[in-house]
Amino acid sequence: MAAHVPASALQLRSLVKPDQTVMLFLETVDVPQPGADEVLVRIEAAPINPSDLGLLLAGADVTAAVSTGPADRPVVTAPLPDAAMRAAQARVGVPMPVGNEGAGTVVAAGSSPAATVLLGKTVAVAAGAMYSEYRCVPAALCLELPEGTPAADGASCFVNPMTALGMVETMRQEGHAALVHTAAASNLGQMLNRLCLADQIPLVNVVRRDEHEDLLRSAGASYVCNSTSPTFMTDLTAAVTATSATLAFDATGGGKLASQILTCMEAAAMASAGSYSRYGSAVHKQVYIYGSLDRGPTELTRTYGMAWGVGGWLLTPFLQKIGPEEAARLRRRVAAELATTFASSYANQVSLTGALRLDAITAYARQATGSKYLIIPSR
Amino acid sequence: MAAHVPASALQLRSLVKPDQTVMLFLETVDVPQPGADEVLVRIEAAPINPSDLGLLLAGADVTAAVSTGPADRPVVTAPLPDAAMRAAQARVGVPMPVGNEGAGTVVAAGSSPAATVLLGKTVAVAAGAMYSEYRCVPAALCLELPEGTPAADGASCFVNPMTALGMVETMRQEGHAALVHTAAASNLGQMLNRLCLADQIPLVNVVRRDEHEDLLRSAGASYVCNSTSPTFMTDLTAAVTATSATLAFDATGGGKLASQILTCMEAAAMASAGSYSRYGSAVHKQVYIYGSLDRGPTELTRTYGMAWGVGGWLLTPFLQKIGPEEAARLRRRVAAELATTFASSYANQVSLTGALRLDAITAYARQATGSKYLIIPSR
Numbered sequence: 001m002a003a004h005v006p007a008s009a010l011q012l013r014s015l016v017k018p019d020q021t022v023m024l025f026l027e028t029v030d031v032p033q034p035g036a037d038e039v040l041v042r043i044e045a046a047p048i049n050p051s052d053l054g055l056l057l058a059g060a061d062v063t064a065a066v067s068t069g070p071a072d073r074p075v076v077t078a079p080l081p082d083a084a085m086r087a088a089q090a091r092v093g094v095p096m097p098v099g100n101e102g103a104g105t106v107v108a109a110g111s112s113p114a115a116t117v118l119l120g121k122t123v124a125v126a127a128g129a130m131y132s133e134y135r136c137v138p139a140a141l142c143l144e145l146p147e148g149t150p151a152a153d154g155a156s157c158f159v160n161p162m163t164a165l166g167m168v169e170t171m172r173q174e175g176h177a178a179l180v181h182t183a184a185a186s187n188l189g190q191m192l193n194r195l196c197l198a199d200q201i202p203l204v205n206v207v208r209r210d211e212h213e214d215l216l217r218s219a220g221a222s223y224v225c226n227s228t229s230p231t232f233m234t235d236l237t238a239a240v241t242a243t244s245a246t247l248a249f250d251a252t253g254g255g256k257l258a259s260q261i262l263t264c265m266e267a268a269a270m271a272s273a274g275s276y277s278r279y280g281s282a283v284h285k286q287v288y289i290y291g292s293l294d295r296g297p298t299e300l301t302r303t304y305g306m307a308w309g310v311g312g313w314l315l316t317p318f319l320q321k322i323g324p325e326e327a328a329r330l331r332r333r334v335a336a337e338l339a340t341t342f343a344s345s346y347a348n349q350v351s352l353t354g355a356l357r358l359d360a361i362t363a364y365a366r367q368a369t370g371s372k373y374l375i376i377p378s379r
Numbered sequence: 380m381a382a383h384v385p386a387s388a389l390q391l392r393s394l395v396k397p398d399q400t401v402m403l404f405l406e407t408v409d410v411p412q413p414g415a416d417e418v419l420v421r422i423e424a425a426p427i428n429p430s431d432l433g434l435l436l437a438g439a440d441v442t443a444a445v446s447t448g449p450a451d452r453p454v455v456t457a458p459l460p461d462a463a464m465r466a467a468q469a470r471v472g473v474p475m476p477v478g479n480e481g482a483g484t485v486v487a488a489g490s491s492p493a494a495t496v497l498l499g500k501t502v503a504v505a506a507g508a509m510y511s512e513y514r515c516v517p518a519a520l521c522l523e524l525p526e527g528t529p530a531a532d533g534a535s536c537f538v539n540p541m542t543a544l545g546m547v548e549t550m551r552q553e554g555h556a557a558l559v560h561t562a563a564a565s566n567l568g569q570m571l572n573r574l575c576l577a578d579q580i581p582l583v584n585v586v587r588r589d590e591h592e593d594l595l596r597s598a599g600a601s602y603v604c605n606s607t608s609p610t611f612m613t614d615l616t617a618a619v620t621a622t623s624a625t626l627a628f629d630a631t632g633g634g635k636l637a638s639q640i641l642t643c644m645e646a647a648a649m650a651s652a653g654s655y656s657r658y659g660s661a662v663h664k665q666v667y668i669y670g671s672l673d674r675g676p677t678e679l680t681r682t683y684g685m686a687w688g689v690g691g692w693l694l695t696p697f698l699q700k701i702g703p704e705e706a707a708r709l710r711r712r713v714a715a716e717l718a719t720t721f722a723s724s725y726a727n728q729v730s731l732t733g734a735l736r737l738d739a740i741t742a743y744a745r746q747a748t749g750s751k752y753l754i755i756p757s758r
Contacts, residue, residue, distance in 0.1 A: 054658075083682065086682075087682060090649065090656075253681060254681070259676070270469065277469075279433070279693055279695075282696065289681070290685075292681065297638075297678045297679055297680050297681070298678070298679040298681060299676045299677070299678055299679075300676055300677040300678075300679065300689070301676050302632060302633070302668070302671065302676070302677060302691075303462060303465075303466055305691065306669075306691035306692065306693040306696075307691060307693070307696065308690055308691050309688055309689070309690030309691070310679070310688070310689050310690065311687055311688030311689065311690070312681075312684065312685035312686060312687050312688070313685065314658055314685035314686070316658075317661065317685075317686065
């Protein structure tokens, strides 16, 4: 192992305790010696994605969080609502490392050629526990970034890009011709917009704020509907009619948005069907919920016939379903278009300690569009 | 045409009018001469299924219905709520005949051998417009009933039996091992219970009343859960765990029942999974809504991970999906087990005029278990 690697380093942990609180803290862990097929990565950038927050915060009420401990080793404690505590039963007492993906420099490598060749290279990895100063992972999991790519530019090259590609692939596999996407001005949404423009897929972007409407239009989006507008249902029906979109990916989850989308899709289908059917249109209309920006219940009014579905959508089972070869093809595309189609941007960069500041936690817990956080564990 | 067939006869019609009401009445229509491949059936029994009510009542508020006209030609008018009127736009001004299925005697036949052979036979048909004194249909649509079968016993040999078989086939095709069924003491539910017993498929019956629990248990059901019981969630979780049911068919639609079923399925899956997963279990859990006993919104609390789906299920697209050969195989089974597995029972028998009595309308509109209506148009 190279001399500049310390024997121990910091790792962010999330611990749900029996007293119905979650505790966030930095643990000192041994830095392992890589096995033959492994490499040790100094993590230089790891994003806080919405998909990290469930594990990190455990559904806690972060507005009631308190911070104790010294400034360089903060310990944050926040209470869990009853439902969150029930959902967290299986992890009570287990301090969980966090962080789905990140990027950094390979500072030590095992003896195998696959590992050795990565020494000194900047790589991206999606192996969990990435909110760590150092992370030892199988060389096979590393995506080598093009020479000169800053770690920050490669930190988000798995979750969002593969999710955007997964949405488009799901659309093709299930026989739809166009997409609706909500929370469309998010990093993922902007990425999906660029991907759909590149692949000439009609995309209906649903946003909640005027400035996000402008942002997407100036990025080339043809269809942007604002769900806070009094004309939203009319606007969305028109966009769905123009694009023939019968599949939506919804990041909000709770509330009426999924049901509104199905209602507009049904209106579009019935307008083109011509004759009355007592069971509604025969066109299958699908909404996949992949996020939970609104944690409240999903309310379905079922005024869209019988040919509809709502369900959860998650990247990992999708990748298992398409198999390793197809997944590798998608990853190669991400690497090739990392600076263009799949570029990410961050409003805030913080250290591991900074990620545990109360103002930071309340900010990223809100998941507001345009306020994405990047953790720099090496800072 | 045989001499005893009149030149005109009565047919029940449902007309949504621009003034946001539905009008139910008996129309005098010409009795057609059968074409070469057709037969004329004197309809002697036609059930009022939940699937008929959408077309018949158009979502009207039947508690506000009024009846005018002479006793032998009642005209019933009921107001439509706004949402029902929007959904009925395409049928405004079109007097719709009603009645998905029924049975009766072939009283005239066209010249083709397939038609002639049916003359004098009792047949079942699912061709719509069955709330009529006479109905002319293609001979190929007729299911000849075993000699001596009363029309009443063959009247429901399509919708409920094929739906029960469709549920079981869907379970097999989508890789599930057991079923949950709600409103399980209905005619369809009792049929499904007998079918699952015959085919050794574990079935969890969900009911709302103690006497329905007794009814199903005395019919051999192993798992019956009462959704009004304070221990419902515990009971259902235990039954779902015992059966490994990951597919449910829900007749209620509105409210929390679909979500409760998914919650119990997830609890069962997590209990057997062993380790904590932040995204919930990897087992896909599905609820198909095939009815709307509760017309209110479906409320999904989404505390069951990401591997779940809720959607509409309808018999016709299912039959199209499996194709004519497989559908014919299912129909042969229905004919063979009409007096056993697929037997129906009716609490009330009414004439066409009787079906338009206000007390009858409010009764069948309630769709209460154990109060099924059979129309005897020939009465």
